[in-house]
Amino acid sequence: MLLTPRRALRGFLRPRASGPPSAWRHWRRTRPFWAGALLVVAGTEIAAMPLAPLSVLLSLGLGGIAALGIGVALVAAGLFLWFLPHTHHYVGVHAVILSVLSFAVTNLGGFLAGMLLGIAGGAMGFAWTPQRPEQPEQVCAQQPPKTLAVALPLVLLAAMGAPAPGPRPPAPGAVTAARTPPTVTTTRFAPAGFTLARVADVPTAGGPRRAMVLSMRAASLADYRLRTRDGGGAELSLTADELRLGGQVTLYLTRLTGCVQGVLCLTFTPDRLPVPPVAPPFVFMTDVTAEQALVTSGTIAADGLGLGPSRPSAPRVP
Structure with a gap:
């Protein structure tokens, strides 16, 4: 049977039947997942910079120690967003402050990459709004x-x-x-x-x-x-x-x-x-x-x- 262009377009635009969301998808949608992921990546990048060759680094010493501390703190902030999503207001603000501070006390905030990722992740975490489950008793409770x-x-x-x-x-x-x-x-x-x-x-x-x-x-x-x-x-x-x-x-x-x-x-x-x-x-x-x-x-x-x-x-x- 030949498919006409109209029938092919209709089959392409027809919405696919979607089954119940998986446990992973439900877990990801009930917390600022991508904000936490950005903070984990930013903290890893900032903490890994002092491990680069000496010819690449601008300086070490106090800057290297600060990079490790801020990197670990940003990774912890990302984990907080994943496992304690109700703390996203405070975690987001502190993540942005640490990211901006990393520009001055570390190697330019992981050569700007870690700082920008941290600012983006902190802002996304602060602005995240939890989704209310569609249940009758909770819908009535919002009125x-x-x-x-x-x-x-x-x-x-x-x-x-x-x-x-x-x-x-x-x-x-x-x-x-x-x-x-x-x-x-x-x-x-x-x-x-x-x-x-x-x-x-x-x-x-x-x-x-x-x-x-x-x-x-x-x-x-x-x-x-x-x-x-x-x-x-x-x-x-x-x-x-x-x-x-x-x-x-x-x-x-x-x-x-x-x-x-x-x-x-x-x-x-x-x-x-x-x-x-x-x-x-x-x-x-x-x-x-x-x-x-x-x-x-x-x-x-x-x-x-x-x-x-x-x-x-x-x-x-x-």
């Missing part, structure tokens, strides 16, 4: 406001009803949060030990919501103020001169505003600027305002604890 909620009794039960210090906190699925998150303010938030952060979905009365999950050994909050904002019922207020949490503390926050070390004031959200994945023990925040979904803690102690109705807001003058 309501991106906030998490919990009533004051749930907060107290989650904090005081946990077992003795040491056990792992219960999964967020064990408690369903309310629609509107309570507002927490404190003049100083000081975690004890390293703080680990990630982004996860927490069930609420309005569907799953994305929240920043902060895990730490203990924490202290000065001039603690918590106010519920349910809207329909009576609003409650919890105050304490100092609140001390211990026994594997886990905070679920939808928004966090404060000044890091009392100097750099930032606003962290799960989608735009999440909290860094690891924070050293000496980091603290002042003038903190947070939307708090849930809290789990092995122990809780408070000085000057007070519980009562929130102050009604001033009526609007027409």
Whole structure:
């Protein structure tokens, strides 16, 4: 049977049936894969330059040591983008800074090639946007406001009803949060030990919501103020001169505003600027305002604890 030009063109333009994506393709599409690949190549190229013949290198010594350090750091940044994609904001910024710095402290940034690859990979990693899986429950979750909620009794039960210090906190699925998150303010938030952060979905009365999950050994909050904002019922207020949490503390926050070390004031959200994945023990925040979904803690102690109705807001003058 002869194929006419029209039939041949029709067969060429007809879309091919595509089967389910492979595991490799799914893994690659759920993270900034090509940005990480560029950073790995850039770091390898910069680190390999000091191993070139001496006639090719401009200088060695401190430049060679810096090239090895920056190269290893860029390779590590690429691996972070592959295996911890939620850190792409911070990894992308640091990769660009290291790539630009390599021009001055190494052999012209690997003779420009490594520097340009690192800048491109860092920019791609910073601009990467995760794809939402097409599932009914998650599609519905995008329609309501991106906030998490919990009533004051749930907060107290989650904090005081946990077992003795040491056990792992219960999964967020064990408690369903309310629609509107309570507002927490404190003049100083000081975690004890390293703080680990990630982004996860927490069930609420309005569907799953994305929240920043902060895990730490203990924490202290000065001039603690918590106010519920349910809207329909009576609003409650919890105050304490100092609140001390211990026994594997886990905070679920939808928004966090404060000044890091009392100097750099930032606003962290799960989608735009999440909290860094690891924070050293000496980091603290002042003038903190947070939307708090849930809290789990092995122990809780408070000085000057007070519980009562929130102050009604001033009526609007027409």
